[in-house]
Amino acid sequence: MSKTYGYLAIVRSLQLAMEFRQLKYFVRIVELGSVSRAAADLYTAQPALSQQIAKLEDELKVKLLARSARGVVATEAGEVFYRHARAMLRQAELMKSEVQHAGEHPQGIVSVGLPTSAATILAPRLFAEAARQYPDIQLQITESLSGHLQELVVNGRIEMSLLFERVDGAGVVRETRLGTHLEVLPLLTESLILLSCEQPGDALPEEVSIAEAAKRPLILPGKSNITRQIIDEAFEAAGERPLVRAELDSLATIRAVVASGVGSTILSPSIPGGTTGLTVQRIAGAALQRRLSLCTFDIMPLSSAARRIMELIRETALALIAEGAWPGASRIE
Template identity: 50%
Template sequence: MELRQLRYFLRIVELGSMSKAAKDLYIAQPALSSQITNLESELGVRLLSRSVRGVSPTRAGDALYLHAQAVLRQIERLKYDVANTDALPGGPVSVGLPTSAANVLAGPLIAAVQQRYPDIQLRIVESLSGHLLELVATGRLEMSLLFEAVPATSSPAKEIQRGANIQWIPLIDEDLYLLAAPSKGGNDSSTVVLKEAASVPLVLPGSANVTRQIIERRFAEAGLAPSVMMELDSLSTIQSIVESGQAATILSLSALVGAGVREKLSVRPVDEPPLRRRLSLCNSDVLGMGAAAEVIGGLIPELVRDLVASGRWAGARLL
């Protein structure tokens, strides 16, 4: 097995087309097909499934894709680490952040990396937790912060496994709030029970959003349904609609952007039952991390602790 065969295979899977991969790799398509055939013969399994829509990996191909990512990433790290044994950690590190977490953490993370590790090229990908989980599982991101529902029974803040070869390190639990213009939600900060929140017209993220899934699940468990008048995947647009008084929403305080925004809104924590979500730092336990990624993986929890302790991550509690 040759490294170039692994690189060829990865590019075919990423582009979903043998012809596109051949063009991208500057290799003749018959020669590329021959390399993949040789790889399949050596491994004794079929790696790619071909159809009129292109090519896709088989189950064996999915396994090879993940391990090929690890092998090639380790080769790149080896080159860098050997050539820079006396230098600070450096090189590219890719980190996924859900939008509300990015609102709070992205600025301090970028500043801390520039100050402490100037040779690290930080790449931040902002997206939904579900999409970021896929990127971590397939090796396209080295780590990501991901939201999930708070477990029914409290689990210790330590490394735990949840399948898909992903390591989860819980960092914080975040409260969810009923956010509304004062005329729609009242001016006090008292709690609102779930039954009362069910009668309020809401604008919420779409069904693919983890926070929306948590909300729907908690309402269903209480025999209720949220009154959703519209769905939007843009947190900034949701905030604009709430500020205008057109609807309320249920989100974390970290979703809000702008100076003094909370003072302009009715902010009421949801209780009976409480609405919370958990934020964890996640990475693949198959791919591993190099020196640069390791220091970023240690820096993120440190920054999260500082942000919560200083009150800059409102509505969050450390685990």
């Protein structure tokens, strides 16, 4: 290797290091919502951090960050840059890890998002199977509402997530609520049912009309919840309005309140705690179904470990359905 070639290689290496450092700085500022907190987290002087972001904005000829009441936030252009920056940093990490561990068993941390009801059914078996089949993979599970998990996937905070969508009576998604840049693998559909406090001597019909359900005081998730949106749309399509007594975003708390006799709810049978002690009734004439899909960010590359976990999630979910261990769920053929 000539001295000139060696010198150019060093210069190019330094340029790449600087570019990735800028990406890392920007990503951390967006995630922490503060330049000063990012500087402390990265052990970097705040002026140096601000200078690097200014260079980025100057090179791109666009404003990436703006100040708000919540601190420093990404502009619309900054949000786009953030997603790509996360993907580039992730690609660099994967390249290093997979080159170093080529030929070995899959290993590393795999981050997965699970909606609460799905986590209740899926997580125990998933953890057990992952430990048995892939002992060198560490699962990192984030349990939250489907809408929040979607945001985490699209922003590259987690590698994959199970997400809910509304489907019609035939199990068809008429209008997807999932945003762009998502690879979607449909797994199953779940039916939503009317759940009430079980009273001694009750002889309630197995099915009620949506008009009858509209007369019940309901304890439901908040309006940002996809399940609540499915419920509201089903009632609206039938020309009915649900009688909402309270809104709660904790499924376990909803179940506890319903079990106390305060009201009924409309959820899937996979609700945390199950349906024991509750009266279960189908609601006729309403498209009360949701589809559960496994989603990944199409810009973000997946490690071999993540790909193995994706397949394991699919296999585990379908096995639970086949065993009758996922109540109210049907596999998508």
